[in-house]
Every structure is written in structure tokens, then in C-alpha cells.
Amino acid sequence: MTVSPARPRDEGAVADAAADSLCKLSARPWVLAATILASSMVFIDGTVVNVALPALQRAFGASASDVQWVVESYALFLAALLLVGGAAGDRFGRRRVFALGVALFAVASIWCGMTGSVMQLIFARAVQGIGGALLVPGSLALISASFPEDERGKAIGTWSGYTAITAAIGPVVGGFLIEHVSWRLAFLINVPLALLVVFLTFRYVPESRDQRASGSLDWTGAALASIGLGCLVYGLIESSNKGWGDVTVIVTLVLAALMIAIFIGVELRHPAPMLPLGLFHSRNFSGANLLTLMLYAALGGGLYFLPINLILVQGYSAVAAGASLLPFVLLMFSLSRWSGGLVDRYGAKRPLVIGPMIAAIGFAWFAIPGVGGSYWANYFPAVLILGFGMSISVAPLTTTVMNAVDQSLAGAASGVNNAVSRTAALLAIAIFGIVMNLAFNVSLDRHLKNLNIVPETLHAIQMQRAKLAAIEFPEEASKREKALLKSAISQSYVSGFRWVMLLSALLALGSALSARVLISAHSQENKKS
Structure with missing residues (x-):
């Protein structure tokens, strides 16, 4: 589960966007509204689907790898096309490409909501990812091109704050729709939002492009x-x-x-x-992106499995699971200004060592709970510690990326760092899935050996191993057998979840080590292109 506002923001796009088509003063709030709503759709769909995964498994009888692809197909095209999507906006018109991305995202959302199989849903999610790759880079670029320089910082801060709020509320609203209406509505709710964004875009947002852009994409x-x-x-x-x-x-x-x-x-x-490799000549830039790769792999890979654990193993409702990370997002939002001041006071290196180390403690805490127990005792402390560690890390990380290269390359540097964070989550979910499957099956074998279960029931369970915690019990199984099997499956999933969280903790520690070794103690270094 990737919490999108926690990613390094693409604030460097401001420096790279042409401000030759400023919009009227009365239109500026509507420009902000359009970009906030569009970005929020992408951020919410990156998180709310994780809450929907148990419902999708039940609806389609899908395996764990099937629902992994529901997340991965979206993340794949979003990560792979993000940089070229930004370049397309600079070349062909930011408003045009932004609107195209919103329209494509809306069409794909309808497809997601109407799909009849998990395979169709995977393809529809891939199209959503393509739409997201077109509209996400355009959001900040449109703000940059529409607002004068002395107002851009405030506009970007407003964008950041509201998208963080919507990303926090999204999984809760999505969980309510999944639980009380249908998982399909969690996708279809994007459609009226997209229509409003398209109207606002063509009514109030001026067209802009980078006149310096030349050559082929x-x-x-x-x-x-x-x-x-x-x-x-x-x-x-x-x-x-x-x-x-x-x-x-x-x-x-x-x-x-x-x-x-x-x-x-x-x-x-x-x-x-699309990937300017010359940027990596900067030691700070390379170190910051290595840190990003490991820390966001831990975040995206580890938290992907949290809602599944809460819903299928711990018995949480979809709403409760969606709300479980609210303290994380709200903590990051409330501490964003404070964490930004850490760089001025201590430089970037110290927060980038300490922050990931605290995050590692949070990940390790997630590995402690077993089956049962309250959220406040088991998961809330882990969420708070992780949120505090990430709050310390994000602003210094963004600052390091921006300061590592010449200002003329700030937009490209920020885009690369954003793409790295998304790629990290993409790969981590796949790799952590291997760890989860291995640990789950080893634990399940151990538990099943000690259970007195009739062969027919045991065979039915063995045939569904790929579903992990979503294994369904045969109707002919007795109440005692179902209780025994439920306990065995739940404990086996928790065993895998613990390994995943410990691996996340190790990655977070690795990111702290990369900051310690590669990032300069000074906030500025000799910049290289």
C-alpha cells in the first residue's frame, strides 16, 4: 500500500515550467481545484484498492497473485510513463495532455467498475495507470504556469495539503462504499470527479508549453x-x-x-x-535516490499487506482498515512545515539518517502482533512511529534532490525521484509477495500436520493455497474443522506478514545507511549535471 502524498513531491517542476500564460486572478482558485481533484483521484486509487483486495478476492475467487496484478498493473504504467508524460505536456501543451489523462483515467475507471473478471480488471487498471502518468506531472506544471512566481509556493502548499487530506479520507470513504454498497462504486466515483475536472480545465486553465522543448519524445x-x-x-x-x-x-x-x-x-x-542518467553524476543525487528506492520499497511493499491482514485475519471492517493509516497521513501533514525546517537547522544528512531509523522501528513494531487484540494496542503505536519517521525524512529528501543538481535541471531531478519512489513500490510488492507466499506455505504445512482433518477437506484447502488468507472452507467441513483451519490459516498469514515487516525494517535501515555513506553533511554540494 503506497501512501502517495508521502512520496517526494514534484515541486521541482516549478522551476522547469514556463510562466508565460498566467491565468486571471479570478480563475486561480479553479485551477487549484482542477489540479487537486485530478491528483486526488490518482492518489486515492493508489490506496483505496488495497482496502478492496479482500472483496475482489471473494468476488472473483482470485488468487493472491491475481490481486497483486490489480495493484501492479496500475503502478507499472504509472511508474514507467511518468517521465515521458511530463515531457509530453511540455511539448504538446500541458492543459491538453492533462485533460487527456483525466479523460483516460475516467474511461478506465468505468471499465474497472463494470468489469466481469479479474483479468479485465487488471487491464483496466493498466489503462488507469497510463491516464495517471499523463495527468500527475501536469498538475504541478499547470500551477507553475498559471501562477506568478511570488504566489506559486503558496499554491503548491495548498495543493499538497488538500491532496494529503483527500488521500487520508479516500480509503475510509472507499471502505464504506465497499462494505455497504459495492467495491465497484470505489472506482465509479471517479467519473463525476473527472467530468468536473475536465469542465474546470477547459473553462479556467490556460494552455502552456515549454517553448524550449525540441526533438522527439x-x-x-x-x-x-x-x-x-x-x-x-x-x-x-x-x-x-x-x-x-x-x-x-x-x-x-x-x-x-x-x-x-x-x-x-x-x-x-x-x-x-526520459531518464537523464547524467544526473547521477551527483553523489548527493545518487544517494538520495538509493535512499528513496529502499525506503519507499519498504513503505509500498510492507503496507500493501496491512489491509489484507486487518480485514481477512484480524476481522476488521473495510472502513476500519481504510482508517487504520489515517494517523500516519495526518501526522505527516501536520509535521510537514516542522520537518522542512530541520534542513535549515541541521542540514539534510542528519534527518535522513535518523528518520529512516525511526521508520524501521515502526515497521518492526508491525511484526509484533499476532491474531487478535485491539488496534490501539497493536497497530496504532506502529503507525505513529512510522509516520513520525517518514515525517522527518520526506522534506529533507526532497530538498537534497533539489539541491544536488543545477536549478535548470530541478524539474527533471524531481521527476526522476518521483519515478524511483513509484518503481520501488512496484518491485517491492512483487518481491514481498514471494516472501509472503514462502512463509505462509511453510507455516501452513506445519499447522496442517497437527490437525485432525478429513482428507477431503484437507485437499480442498491445499488446492487453494494461492489465495493465502482468502482460502474458503468447504461447505461439508464441520464447525470444529472450520475453526481449526481458520486459526491455522490466520496464524500462517501473520507469519508471512511478520517476515514482510521485518524485511521492510531492514530496507529502512539500509536507506539510513545510504544517507550516512553517500549524502554530504552540508545542505549544498558542488552541483553536477
């Missing part, structure tokens, strides 16, 4: 990145079902390595690459 790089990441994620997810020796798994992983290697070659030669 890096569509080859975008295609190679999509194929390479897609093959890598497919190979990792399917390895849990088919095994590492399966020909399909081996071929897709080899193809992933080949595509990524070709992608790097193309980026080194392209006149306007």
Missing part, C-alpha cells in the same frame, strides 16, 4: 522501461506459483534484464532522454 525509452519492468514484475510474481525453474519465469526474467540493459543504452544516446 523518448517513446523508445518509455516502451523499453514498460516492457522491462513488466517482465521483471511478471517473473517475480509468477515464480511463487510456477517456481523459479519454470521456462516462462526464466524467459521473462532474462527478457527483463535484456530490456533494461537496452533501455540504459538508449538513454545514454537519446538527445532528450
Whole structure:
């Protein structure tokens, strides 16, 4: 589960956007409204779907890897096309590309809400990801192009605050709709929002583009990145079902390595690459992105499994599971100004070492609870500690990225860092899924050996291993057998969840180490392009 506002914000887009088409004073609130609503749709759909996963498993009888793909297909195209989406807006018109992204997102949301199979839902989510990749970069670029320089900071702060609030409320509202109406409405609610955004965009938002943009867009790089990441994620997810020796798994992983290697070659030669590799000549920039990769892998991968644990194992309602991370988001929102001041007072390095270390404690705390117990005793302390650690980390991380390169490259640097954070979550969910499957099956085997269950019932359970905590009991099973099996499955899932959270804690510690080793003690370094 990736909490989008916690990602490094693309504030550097401000420096890269042309301000030659400022909108009228009366239109500026509507520009903000359009960009906030559009961004909120993407952020909410990145979180609310995690709350819907148990309902999707029940509705379609889907396996754990199936519902992983519901999340991963969206994250894949959002991550792979984010940079080229921003470049397309600069080239063809930010309002035009932004509106296209909103329309595509709305159409895909209708498809998600009307789908009849999990496979159709996976494809619809992929289209949503493409729409998100077109509209997300445009949100801040449109604010930058529409507001004068002395008002942009306040406008971006307003955008950031309201998108954080909507991202916090979204899973709660989504959980209510899932529990009391249907999971389909969690997708269809995007449609009226998208229609309002399109109206506001064409009514109030002026068109703008970067007059300096020249040459062709890096569509080859975008295609190679999509194929390479897609093959890598497919190979990792399917390895849990088919095994590492399966020909399909081996071929897709080899193809992933080949595509990524070709992608790097193309980026080194392209006149306007979607991933400017020269940025990584900066030690601070490389260190900040390595930190981002590990910390957001921990966050996105670890918290993906939290709502599933709360709903299927702990017995929470969808609303309660959606609200479980509210303290995390609200803490980050309330501490954002304070954390920004840490850089001025101590420099970026110290917060970037301490923050991830505190986050690691939060992740480790999630590994303590078993089955049962209250939220306030078991999960609330972990949520608070994790939120505090991330609050200390995010603003210094963004500042380090921005200060590591020349100001003319700030937009590209921020875009790369944003893409890295999304790619980290994409890969982590696939890798953590392998850990979860392995730990779950080892634990389940151990528990089933000690249960006195009739062979027919035992066989029915064995055939559903791929569903993990969503395994359904045969109707002919006795009440005693169901209770025993429920306990065994729940404890097995908790066993896997503990390993996932401990792995997240290790990644957070690794991100602190990367800051300690690679990031300069001074807030500024000699910038390189």
C-alpha cells in the first residue's frame, strides 16, 4: 500500500515550467481545484484498492497473485510513463495532455467498475495507470504556469495539503462504499470527479508549453522501461506459483534484464532522454535516490499487506482498515512545515539518517502482533512511529534532490525521484509477495500436520493455497474443522506478514545507511549535471 502524498513531491517542476500564460486572478482558485481533484483521484486509487483486495478476492475467487496484478498493473504504467508524460505536456501543451489523462483515467475507471473478471480488471487498471502518468506531472506544471512566481509556493502548499487530506479520507470513504454498497462504486466515483475536472480545465486553465522543448519524445525509452519492468514484475510474481525453474519465469526474467540493459543504452544516446542518467553524476543525487528506492520499497511493499491482514485475519471492517493509516497521513501533514525546517537547522544528512531509523522501528513494531487484540494496542503505536519517521525524512529528501543538481535541471531531478519512489513500490510488492507466499506455505504445512482433518477437506484447502488468507472452507467441513483451519490459516498469514515487516525494517535501515555513506553533511554540494 503506497501512501502517495508521502512520496517526494514534484515541486521541482516549478522551476522547469514556463510562466508565460498566467491565468486571471479570478480563475486561480479553479485551477487549484482542477489540479487537486485530478491528483486526488490518482492518489486515492493508489490506496483505496488495497482496502478492496479482500472483496475482489471473494468476488472473483482470485488468487493472491491475481490481486497483486490489480495493484501492479496500475503502478507499472504509472511508474514507467511518468517521465515521458511530463515531457509530453511540455511539448504538446500541458492543459491538453492533462485533460487527456483525466479523460483516460475516467474511461478506465468505468471499465474497472463494470468489469466481469479479474483479468479485465487488471487491464483496466493498466489503462488507469497510463491516464495517471499523463495527468500527475501536469498538475504541478499547470500551477507553475498559471501562477506568478511570488504566489506559486503558496499554491503548491495548498495543493499538497488538500491532496494529503483527500488521500487520508479516500480509503475510509472507499471502505464504506465497499462494505455497504459495492467495491465497484470505489472506482465509479471517479467519473463525476473527472467530468468536473475536465469542465474546470477547459473553462479556467490556460494552455502552456515549454517553448524550449525540441526533438522527439523518448517513446523508445518509455516502451523499453514498460516492457522491462513488466517482465521483471511478471517473473517475480509468477515464480511463487510456477517456481523459479519454470521456462516462462526464466524467459521473462532474462527478457527483463535484456530490456533494461537496452533501455540504459538508449538513454545514454537519446538527445532528450526520459531518464537523464547524467544526473547521477551527483553523489548527493545518487544517494538520495538509493535512499528513496529502499525506503519507499519498504513503505509500498510492507503496507500493501496491512489491509489484507486487518480485514481477512484480524476481522476488521473495510472502513476500519481504510482508517487504520489515517494517523500516519495526518501526522505527516501536520509535521510537514516542522520537518522542512530541520534542513535549515541541521542540514539534510542528519534527518535522513535518523528518520529512516525511526521508520524501521515502526515497521518492526508491525511484526509484533499476532491474531487478535485491539488496534490501539497493536497497530496504532506502529503507525505513529512510522509516520513520525517518514515525517522527518520526506522534506529533507526532497530538498537534497533539489539541491544536488543545477536549478535548470530541478524539474527533471524531481521527476526522476518521483519515478524511483513509484518503481520501488512496484518491485517491492512483487518481491514481498514471494516472501509472503514462502512463509505462509511453510507455516501452513506445519499447522496442517497437527490437525485432525478429513482428507477431503484437507485437499480442498491445499488446492487453494494461492489465495493465502482468502482460502474458503468447504461447505461439508464441520464447525470444529472450520475453526481449526481458520486459526491455522490466520496464524500462517501473520507469519508471512511478520517476515514482510521485518524485511521492510531492514530496507529502512539500509536507506539510513545510504544517507550516512553517500549524502554530504552540508545542505549544498558542488552541483553536477
